[in-house]
Each structure stands twice: as C-alpha cells, then as structure tokens.
Amino acid sequence: MSQTETPENETYDSDGQRGPSTSRRNFLQLAAGAAAGTVITQYSTEISAAFEQVTNGELDVVWLQGQACTGCTISVLQGQYPSLEEVLSEFRLDVTFHPTIMPEAGEPAIEAMSDEPDVLIVEGSIPMDIPEAATVGTTADGESKPMVDWVMELAPESEYVIAVGNCASFGGWPAAENKRNLHDLGANITGARGLQFEKREERGVLGPDFTSGADLPVINLAGCPVHPDYVLLTIATVLNGHVPELDEYNRPKPFYEPLVHDNCPLRGYFDRGEFAEKPGDEGCLIKTGCAGPYTYCDDQSRLWNDGTSVCLNVGAPCIGCMEPGFWDRFAPLDEEIERQSFFGPVTAEQAGWAGLAAAGVGIGAHAVRKATGYGSFGEDGEQPTSTTDTQESADERTSDEATKEE
Ligand code: SF4
Ligand code: SF4
Structure with missing residues (x-):
C-alpha cells in the first residue's frame, strides 16, 4: 500500500489521479x-x-x-x-x-x-x-x-x-x-x-x-x-x-471507551438499589448477570440494527462480549457476577477507597474504573446499595461458581 497519512479533513489528491471524491479521512x-x-x-x-x-x-x-x-x-x-x-x-x-x-x-x-x-x-x-x-x-x-x-x-x-x-x-x-x-x-x-x-x-x-x-x-x-x-x-x-x-x-x-454501565437506560434502578430478581422483572439487571459495570463499548448510544435497539433496552443483561475474558469471566451468563478487577475481586469498600484515593492523587475516574475493572461508584465514592455484597454472595456460591473470578 502506498498511501500518505493526511491531516484530518484534508482531501487526498496528491497524485492527481483519483479525483476529489477520494478524501482520505480518519x-x-x-x-x-x-x-x-x-x-x-x-x-x-x-x-x-x-x-x-x-x-x-x-x-x-x-x-x-x-x-x-x-x-x-x-x-x-x-x-x-x-x-x-x-x-x-x-x-x-x-x-x-x-x-x-x-x-x-x-x-x-x-x-x-x-x-x-x-x-x-x-x-x-x-x-x-x-x-x-x-x-x-x-x-x-x-x-x-x-x-x-x-x-x-x-x-x-x-x-x-x-x-x-x-x-x-x-x-x-x-x-x-x-x-x-x-x-x-x-x-x-x-x-x-x-x-x-x-x-x-x-x-x-x-x-x-x-x-x-x-x-x-x-x-x-x-x-x-x-x-x-x-x-x-x-x-x-x-x-x-x-x-x-x-x-x-x-x-x-x-x-x-464508554462504559456500558454509565450509559445504561436502567442505571436509575441501580442507583436506587432496585434490582430484578429474575428475567422479566423490573429493575437493574445486575442480579441476573449483567456485565455492564465491566464492559466498554459505545453500543448504548450507537445501538444495533440501524439504530433500533441494544441488549439492555430489551431486558437482556449485558454479557460482556466486548471484553477479553468473555466468556469465562462472566459465566454463567445468567447469574450475578462476582466483583472483579485485574488484580482480583474488590469489595465495595475497596472500590470506594480506590476512587477516593485516585481523586486525591489526581487520577481520573475513568482510569480508576479501568484499573479496578469495577464500573461505577457513587458520587461520594461509595457503591450505591447493591445486592452484590461480597461475603453474602460468596457464601451462597458453590466452589465451582466462585471460579467465575479471574
Ligand atoms: S448493572 Fe447492568 S442493568 Fe444495572 S445499571 Fe449497570 S449496566 Fe444497567
Ligand atoms: S462466536 Fe465468534 S465468530 Fe461467532 S459471532 Fe461470536 S465472536 Fe463472531
């Protein structure tokens, strides 16, 4: 390929052969x-x-x-x-x-x-x-x-x-x-x-x-x-x-770049601590396996099928398919996901501390989320009321299910 990197919005016609319609935009x-x-x-x-x-x-x-x-x-x-x-x-x-x-x-x-x-x-x-x-x-x-x-x-x-x-x-x-x-x-x-x-x-x-x-x-x-x-x-x-x-x-x-959890139409339910217990229930889908807090893509705004809809708009939890480690990282896909980070699971308390500490040293909230792999903290650095209480969840898990964490 013999092409020339061009400044944004500049029309590429340096060889004079391709005509004005071959603008080489990024x-x-x-x-x-x-x-x-x-x-x-x-x-x-x-x-x-x-x-x-x-x-x-x-x-x-x-x-x-x-x-x-x-x-x-x-x-x-x-x-x-x-x-x-x-x-x-x-x-x-x-x-x-x-x-x-x-x-x-x-x-x-x-x-x-x-x-x-x-x-x-x-x-x-x-x-x-x-x-x-x-x-x-x-x-x-x-x-x-x-x-x-x-x-x-x-x-x-x-x-x-x-x-x-x-x-x-x-x-x-x-x-x-x-x-x-x-x-x-x-x-x-x-x-x-x-x-x-x-x-x-x-x-x-x-x-x-x-x-x-x-x-x-x-x-x-x-x-x-x-x-x-x-x-x-x-x-x-x-x-x-x-x-x-x-x-x-x-x-x-x-x-x-965008975090699914930040742009979710059900985010209000999450912030109020209202969770669906099973598919079809009203509420945030985190208890039915939603991986939105760990998944980065712009689907929530881009939508699918010519701008028609996306998983969370139709009651389907995000399954994290944009992320490395999908499928094991989020499987079983219909069960609540253990909190996770690149360095192991984090509790709400640890996540909150991570957010506050980062704010103290000037690290952006986005970088914190990337570093911890945990999607969202409340305004004050605390996780809003969630059903993902780590100890309670862990007690309920079988040893096999616990291997969901990486
Ligand atoms: S956990 Fe899932 S359903 Fe709940 S607000 Fe986040 S992305 Fe939406
Ligand atoms: S299973 Fe693999 S090939 Fe099939 S849709 Fe998913 S990513 Fe694409």
Whole structure:
C-alpha cells in the first residue's frame, strides 16, 4: 500500500489521479462522540471512495475464518447502509478471499487469495492444540492446511491485520474453560487463541511483539458478534492509510471507551438499589448477570440494527462480549457476577477507597474504573446499595461458581 497519512479533513489528491471524491479521512476519529449513524451518513461519499480502492483493484483484502460461527460475517452483511449499498455489494465480491461470500469455490478460491494483502481480516479463534480443527485449502503435500499456518504466512505480509469478533480478538467462547465439564471434555480442548491475545494475556498466535506492515499490532474489534459499524469504519479508515488509536487491548478507542454501565437506560434502578430478581422483572439487571459495570463499548448510544435497539433496552443483561475474558469471566451468563478487577475481586469498600484515593492523587475516574475493572461508584465514592455484597454472595456460591473470578 502506498498511501500518505493526511491531516484530518484534508482531501487526498496528491497524485492527481483519483479525483476529489477520494478524501482520505480518519472515520474512527470522526466517530468519537458522534451521534449514531451520522458519520456514516455524512461521509458516505468518502467511505465509498475508501472501499472503491478495493473494488478497482488498488488494494487487496483477505478475510479468513478460524473457529467461527460466521456470526460476525452475518453481522457485517446485515449492516444497514442504504447510502453505501452499491459499493459494499461490490466490495464483498472483490474481497480476494472470503469463504462465506466469495463467488469462487475450491481451488480457484484459494488461488484468488492475495498472498500480500493490504488488509487481513480474521474471524474466529485459531486452534493451536488441534490445528486441524480449522483448515482451509491444502498444503503442498495435499494435507488440509491449518488456519494457524495461513495466519502465520499472511499476517507478516499484511499492511493491517484486523481481528473481528471476540473469538479472533481474545479467543472467545472456543477458548472457554468448560467449567461445568460438559460432555467430560476439558478446558479449551482445541487450544483456541486470539490473534494476539488469549483472554487478557498477550499469548495469542502471533505473539506480543507482532506488528503489521503499518507498524501496528492486530486491531481488535471485539464483540460477539462484532458491531457492523466497527468493521465498516475501521476498514474504511485503514484503507485510507490512517492509524487507529488503540486501547490496552488494541481496540479502537472511539468505539471501546464508554462504559456500558454509565450509559445504561436502567442505571436509575441501580442507583436506587432496585434490582430484578429474575428475567422479566423490573429493575437493574445486575442480579441476573449483567456485565455492564465491566464492559466498554459505545453500543448504548450507537445501538444495533440501524439504530433500533441494544441488549439492555430489551431486558437482556449485558454479557460482556466486548471484553477479553468473555466468556469465562462472566459465566454463567445468567447469574450475578462476582466483583472483579485485574488484580482480583474488590469489595465495595475497596472500590470506594480506590476512587477516593485516585481523586486525591489526581487520577481520573475513568482510569480508576479501568484499573479496578469495577464500573461505577457513587458520587461520594461509595457503591450505591447493591445486592452484590461480597461475603453474602460468596457464601451462597458453590466452589465451582466462585471460579467465575479471574
Ligand atoms: S465472536 Fe461470536 S459471532 Fe463472531 S465468530 Fe465468534 S462466536 Fe461467532
Ligand atoms: S448493572 Fe447492568 S442493568 Fe444495572 S445499571 Fe449497570 S449496566 Fe444497567
């Protein structure tokens, strides 16, 4: 890719060949704080121009699937972008390889795959202990070629590598511990990992030091599935040669900064200590497994299905699918989650002290929440009345359930 990083809002036409419609904007920066859908609507011409670089053959995109349910592909295909419909339809056909949507099949499909993609997108986790659990094509010996081999070959040759969904980012549910030992299988029997992370550790397939041609780690677009806007705007941004600003888990900050708990429509119930005891009850859903206090994404404002709704708007607790460690960290998904932090569980009292101490040394409340992994404190630093009394909860747990904490 021979592109030039340009200042925000500057039209890129330095080669005089692409015309004025190829403004190379950083759509991720524009998305930060913008109302749902406005960036996509307002900049549809520029977004189209970014994707046209693929459809006109300037840039190559490869999309691989490891241990995936294809839900992330479906999510992206279902994205509602009337103003971009035509270019996205062409883009889907011009991705040099995508096992679900490309028109070719078999050997021609493999041959169509670029071996030096500008953008490599991976959906699904990568099985390391049983590599043949996810394969595509064949090796020179005629054996099925494991996905790990494809990733190790293509990622270093790619300008940008994007993991879509929690599986490719952090391992997702294929990496789950199988705490209840269903079918007498052990934990994570395929050795599923994300591209650069395994849960919260940088033990992914590519290792912690991997950087792509653009000198970036894998860009993680977590979610189960991923939000279609996250994929659309991230691809359009990197196709324009921009470097996304990433958080500590390599997720683009504009999408993964807001705390679900801070923007929840049920927050009033939480603050008043009114909790639903079972699904369908009125109240905050923390007792029915809500992971909103630990989960960062802008879904509460962005919404899904063309701005229609989101989990908490329809009585479904947040299950934490944007976070590393989902699924084990929040499972069983319908039971109250033990308080947790990166360093172990924190009690309300400890959390309050953390908030007050941080205020004393000038650390922002957001940084405190990130550090403790605990989402919200009252104005005075005390946790509002909550049913998550640590001792009481712990007494009620079986030893198996207690392993929910990491
Ligand atoms: S992240 Fe979820 S939706 Fe996407 S492939 Fe994995 S299981 Fe399917
Ligand atoms: S715990 Fe969940 S349901 Fe309750 S306010 Fe927070 S995000 Fe909303």
